[in-house]
Amino acid sequence: GAGVSQSPSNKVTEKGKDVELRCDPISGHTALYWYRQSLGQGLEFLIYFQGNSAPDKSGLPSDRFSAERTGGSVSTLTIQRTQQEDSAVYLCASSLEGRQPQHFGDGTRLSIL
Amino acid sequence: GENVEQHPSTLSVQEGDSAVIKCTYSDSASNYFPWYKQELGKRPQLIIDIRSNVGEKKDQRIAVTLNKTAKHFSLHITETQPEDSAVYFCAASPDTGRRALTFGSGTRLQVQP
Numbered sequence: 001g002a003g004v005s006q007s008p009s010n011k012v013t014e015k016g017k018d019v020e021l022r023c024d025p026i027s028g029h030t031a032l033y034w035y036r037q038s039l040g041q042g043l044e045f046l047i048y049f050q051g052n053s054a055p056d057k058s059g060l061p062s063d064r065f066s067a068e069r070t071g072g073s074v075s076t077l078t079i080q081r082t083q084q085e086d087s088a089v090y091l092c093a094s095s096l097e098g099r100q101p102q103h104f105g106d107g108t109r110l111s112i113l
Numbered sequence: 114g115e116n117v118e119q120h121p122s123t124l125s126v127q128e129g130d131s132a133v134i135k136c137t138y139s140d141s142a143s144n145y146f147p148w149y150k151q152e153l154g155k156r157p158q159l160i161i162d163i164r165s166n167v168g169e170k171k172d173q174r175i176a177v178t179l180n181k182t183a184k185h186f187s188l189h190i191t192e193t194q195p196e197d198s199a200v201y202f203c204a205a206s207p208d209t210g211r212r213a214l215t216f217g218s219g220t221r222l223q224v225q226p
Contacts, residue, residue: 031212033213033214035214041219042119042202042216042217042218043202043204043216044216045213045215048212056213059213091157095212100145100147100162100206100212101159101162102147102212102214103159104157104158106155106156
């Protein structure tokens with residue numbers, strides 16, 4: 001596609017439920033990043049995938065958060081047993097291998113009731 | 114790890130005036146510094162970036178300056194227009210290894226017609 005695609009655009013769920021967020025990077029981009037943006041805040045790094053290398057998970061805030069990237073393309077961010085503090089916009093970005101800049105998707109707005 | 118401070122948090126200018134947003138960073142290994150513009154409910158969009166081998170870069174009404182010694186960089190917008198109103202984020206990252214961006218907390222720019 002022409003840009004980074006994320007789905008769903010909005011997700012409302014009850015506390016304690018699991019959620020999956022999807023990111024489809026720009027074709028040919030081997031680097032993929034997940035960030036979280038809480039209301040009125042800057043972006044916080046969560047996890048980074050580069051090609052077939054082991055992902056950099058150093059930004060994940062707890063073990064309830066995990067992410068996969070299958071076939072070097074689409075990535076899924078999973079949040080288990082959601083808490084109200086998980087409410088935020090989750091943004092995905094991709095870039096060419098070993099290069100900047102990063103191009104962002106529109107994000108998924110997650111609301112935990 | 115890297116820490117990026119951004120100020121001011123809000124900035125109001127009259128149409129036609131200039132706007133300056135400043136950021137400082139802590140990690141001397143950082144050598145890539147992008148600026149993103151984010152309109153309400155939209156994705157962050159790259160407006161300009163600079164690498165540490167360059168002291169200044171311009172693109173029409175937008176310019177970025179970098180002082181590596183002092184570890185600070187600034188965004189300059191001249192002849193501001195109402196459509197420049199948005200939240201602006203600075204960021205920093207190394208150009209090798211993990212290239213995840215560390216973001217500032219954002220500046221809300223309001224251009225008054």
